[in-house]
Amino acid sequence: MSRILIVLAALFLCSTPALAAEATGDPILVGGLFAESGPAAFVGTPSRLVAEMTVKKINAAGGILGRPIKLVIHDTESNPDVALRMARQLVEAENVLAIIGPTSTGEGLAVKKYTEEKNVPTIMTVGGDPVIAGGNFGPFTWTFKTPQRTSTAAEKIYEYLKAKGITSVAVMTAKDAFGQDGLNHLKNLAGKYGMDIVAEETFDPKGTDFSAQAFKLTTASPKAVIIWTIGPAGAIVAKNFAALPGDKPLVVECHGQPGSEFLQLAGPAANGVIMPATKLMAPDSLPASDPQAAVVRAFIADYDKEGIQAKFPINTHSGYAFDALILLQAGLQKAGKADPAALRDALETLKNVVGVSGVFTITPEDHNGLSTDSMVMLEVVDGKYQVAK
Known part of the structure; x- marks a missing residue:
């Protein structure tokens, strides 16, 4: 199984509709919580576009378990209270199987308690990992996350x-x-x-x-x-x-800064600044032997082809929604059925799933599954990012 999961994302990215069996049956409903307005919209809006791009490719390649995925998306407005309200709507009114998102740490904290109580598999795309009453942000029973932990x-x-x-x-x-x-x-x-x-x-x-x-x-x-x-x-x-x-x-x-916006806003002051980032920000540094190389480069090509790059140049956040859906796909395939408990159990035991942000190996103790090896240190030199020496 581990070898299959290692190449899962690469096969998904390289697949073509002509070679895939048509997805049939009722769609699998997946909720999406993204900040498409408010101060976190610069992350949330492209995350929504990436999620739609990824689902389109999954469905074109035959869906999951022979069924198409249907995203049910709501704008959280960068507001924790709105994020919680939208999560309730997804679960209680729209009967989604799972949720990906939300965008910001505050929204994640607001949503998490509810989705845990309702036994909803949730793959968050937030970067924070706060220490709160009752333990860290994760792992919890039903909550997973794709960005590296703080x-x-x-x-x-x-x-x-x-x-x-x-x-x-x-x-x-x-x-x-x-x-x-x-x-x-x-x-x-x-x-x-x-x-x-x-x-x-x-x-x-x-x-x-x-x-x-x-x-x-x-x-x-x-x-x-x-x-x-x-x-x-x-x-x-x-x-x-x-x-x-x-x-x-x-x-x-x-790790929340790497992207063109930082370079543009900081100008010459950016030179010499260093920061950790996902390998998405240093694709040219990846040797062919790196399992992420093909996935990262294919993602960048699709991101550009879909017109997202022109509106939202790639930054370190760009791949988190893609990774959430790749994990969802791997979890459902391992579970063999679209059942919340079976999906949760499968997600918790995924190994060597290649994503944009790293190679995920999830355990009951670690619902993120990424180490420092999944990151590179960048330095800004002459207004451009390069791997720091």
Whole structure:
């Protein structure tokens, strides 16, 4: 089974409708929760487009278990309360088998408790992994996620810094759930990697200038400063540090930043900034022997062919909805039937499923299944991303 799953995504991407049996029977209903409006829309809208692109290819290749997939999608408006309300509608009014999404950490926290109570397999596309009452964001019984855990991204950063002989760091994190999640993991993991966090600052991610926080951090003389936020705030922070006089620390952004928007907004200040990312952001660095190489390149080609690239240039978030549907496909094929409990049990034992964000091996203890090996460290050089040396 493991070898079959290793090539599952590649076969799916290379399949053609002419070679596939036509999907028949009632469609398998799958809910989609995406922020298509509000501050997270820059992630949620392309995620919805990717989900539709992926389902179209799955159905063209014969569907799953001989049945077509039908997406039932709702806009969460980047609002946790709306996300919860839409989840209720998907489950109680529209009778979906499973849910993919939502987009942001706050939305994920709002939805998770409900879907767990209702026994709904949910493959989330959020990047956060908050520590909350009752344990971490996951694993839970019915909740899975495709982005690397926050702890995985933090460890990737620390691995890189340690290899460079850097142990003195400062951290600057957004006040929202995603930023504070990052702060918690950075602090919890610092001792494991011999890191000394010499200063901390927080900021409102909706702000337009963080020069004061940047200056305060530099007075502690860290060798590197780690920024934890998504969206335009990360570029603003990079510009704030670049504008400071004298010696400056190495600026490290989190795994939520890699994309063209950061480069455009930060401008020349982006040069020299490093950050962890999925291999999607470094396709040319992948040797043919890498099991992700064919999948990543085929995804990029489809993303462009469908016209998504022209509207939403690929970034580190682009593959999460694809991965959620690939895991759903593998889980249903392993379960052999469209049953929530059987799907959940199958998802929990998937091994070597090749996606855009990594090669997933899920266990009862780890409902994400990705390690630091699934990420690369990028550096911005002359306004472009390249693998950091």
